[in-house]
Amino acid sequence: AKPINQPALGNPALNGSTFTASFTSQAGITYLVQYKNFLDDAAWQLLETIIGDGSVKTITDSNATVPNRFYRITAQ
Numbered sequence: 001a002k003p004i005n006q007p008a009l010g011n012p013a014l015n016g017s018t019f020t021a022s023f024t025s026q027a028g029i030t031y032l033v034q035y036k037n038f039l040d041d042a043a044w045q046l047l048e049t050i051i052g053d054g055s056v057k058t059i060t061d062s063n064a065t066v067p068n069r070f071y072r073i074t075a076q
Contacts, residue, residue: 004029007073009059019064021071025052029075033059036070044072 007023025031029052034044050057052075061069 002028004075007031007075009071009073014064017063017065019061019069019071020058022056022058023073025050025055025057026075027052027054031057032074032076034072034074035061037066037068039070047071 005024005026007025009021009023012019012021023031031050031052033047033050035047036044047061048059050059059071059073061071
């Protein structure tokens with residue numbers, strides 16, 4: 001199995017209610033972008049699935065209207 005590099009969110013920005021960030025993807029890896037509005041929420045919610053190809057990918061959340069939102073990327 002090919003080792004998976006840990007993705008790191010970069011260039012976070014909030015423009016109105018739209019949050020964007022980017023990360024460098026790895027070819028052949030599927031990334032699940034997830035969020036929570038509160039850290040003590042029981043489960044993470046799926047924002048989007050991104051298929052890696054080695055390029056920089058942009059995450060867009062056009063509904064970031066709550067005072068706090070937490071994001072994570074899992075790779076599989």
